[in-house]
Amino acid sequence: MIETNSTLQIETPAFCADSVRVLLVYPNSKDVALANLGFQRVHNLLNQISGVECDHYSLPVGWTSDVLELDSSSMLSHEWNWSLDRFDAIAFSISFEPDYLNAALILKYFDIPLERKERSHLHPLVLAGGSAVFINPEPLADCIDAFFIGEGEGLAEPFFKLFSESEFNDARELLEPAAKIPGIYVPQFYHQEYQEDRMVEFKAEPEIVERVERQWVKEGSPDLCTHSVLHDEVSTFKDMSLMEGTRGCIWACR
Template sequence: MPKIRLKEHNIIVKDLRQTSVLVGYCYPSTYRAGMTSLATHLFYEGLNRRVDTSCERYFRYDVPSPIRSLETSRPLKENHVVAFSLTWEEDVLNLLQMLDMDGIETLSENRGPESPIVLVGGPVVSANPEPYADFVDAFAIGEGDLVIHDIVDVVRDSPSRSDAIASMTEIPGVYVPSAGQSSVKRLIMDDLDDLFHPVAQIVPDVPDGTKLDPVFGKSLLVEVTRGCGYSCKFCMVGHICRPRRARSLDCLKEIVEQGLEKTPVRKVSMIGSSLGDLDGLESFASWIVSQNLQLSAPSLRADSITLELLESFVKGGQRTLTIAPEAGSERMRRAMGKGLDDEEIERAARLAKEAGYIALKLYFIIGLPEESEEDIIDISKMVKNLSDVSGLRITASINPFVPKAHTRWERQSQPGVEQLRERLRIVQNGLRDVPRVEVEGIDPRSARIQAALSVGDRSIGRVIHLAAQYGGLGGWRRAEKESGLRFLSLPSDTERHKAKLPWSFLVS
């Protein structure tokens, strides 16, 4: 843990004598992960543009203190609103630990009039907030760009904490677990061009490639698209973030121009799903690199790739192309709704080589519904073939299927941990002697916990509460045993498929 003050560009420190609402924006994971998230910059800059609000940041790891802000060391509990962004299910333990470390009651029912209001948003709770309901005063369901300001207005104008929370039930997209709302509408922004986009983004003054450097390096994060139009059966983004929306090229260029004036970087990192479907993406990428800027993008669909596009990314310094076949066989990809054929994936690998890439990263899922052993073997066959035809270094990321709320496979079971390990071994054995290939992936035990949290109801809050005290993978097993509740078996429980789903009150 660093003990010296971290130097950052574009931090904002307000005169608290001229503000009414103090917001602690919390990312319950590492500083690096939090600063790679566009949401951190969006809410930080957006809230601090308000004269009446001071927003400061908190992270669980790699900062001097998880409960003292980076800007002024403001104690977490001194904020009127403590707002968490929950991107990964298991980070709920970090969330509870941060509250507890500063004396904020972890159970919402135990908080008093002087306690901060605990607000949680992000993809995890926008799909299924119920496992976390015992700990949270209010959830932002869906895209929180605008609703965060409605929430701050309510906090500013309410005579008491309890009045503020009660008033939040009147805000569309806000779920207050104690209020017993029968339905909550998930917020989706219609026109991205009309939304605020952060341009004075925070940049840490640290050496490149260190643990405090963001994942994409020091760059301007530019949100190009939201949502996805493909609706693969396993994918939460393709279901709860529909429809796919994109910013116009004129808007994107304006963001880049303003951002480079205010953010001391020479790199643009595109953010969004289905980037390759953006009309004019080639033109936008070419425009960026023509200004001697570096450029990167996350995963691209194999069937949207062109040589011209890849050449722009290579000119911008990107050396690894990431694509997600998800399955080794065309049969399995059709079953999951992915819709890519082998020829399109092979073509993408060949184009990557021709454009000047040096590596491929491929994402696959094991343990899928309807999956056969032959489908697993086909993953190894595909990776080997792509290695042969491209000559590139390949990282194959093999990750277990996790059933997600609101997807078409929300009622499907996840295979047991040993079954997942055996399927992973089949892939590893098939690639053991293939040169230039590395296999990675998350621990099946972590995937099991993610799945239980994804499909659980409010009753598992007791397990979460205990696990936060114990920590680690073993802490979950101990918490399940002590609580007497079923937790790790939930993803394989066929009875849950017949019951009313805990998240059915959320509507689009």
């Protein structure tokens, strides 16, 4: 275990020059982020993938949405104290729909264009997953380069293996092959038509799957054994280590 920036974590391997550097972002305050087991799981999962190194970020404790800008110290990653421009991808972990707005604010704080069509190779790839996203990704469809639709255990490795093993001048070049991975939704390859406030047509480009299927972890899989890997005194559950007993509501309620 190591302690950096007051956060205890599983020690990450020495940096490799060819690694994909991912900043995992929970779009709410740090005390809430560290109390979210899904966020914790994805952090651990990404750091177990060969060729990937993951740090995490969340908003300062006490943050409110009327804050117009953050001070420089509040814009560094929590473990390595890195600025955003050193990462290849930002991956939002979103469990609740109100945090969609917070994700947009974080992009604004980091001076990243909100609409993906306005971004260039100078910007990191912007990704999103989490329980809110795989139920309804569309509110962020114009902002996100690729969504993970379903549980991360079956999605992260094929996507980031493609990322780490591909050669490209702009990371967006890998979005077309990524769109062929089951559970990866790349909005730029889908087109909608609306009449007033109602969508009347949803069409995929050629060679892109018409319907993205949500991915699940098989019942009984050892991947379902999830526990805390990040600990901090500011966490809502600062004196506890979280462990997954069951995933989702057994009654399938919403």
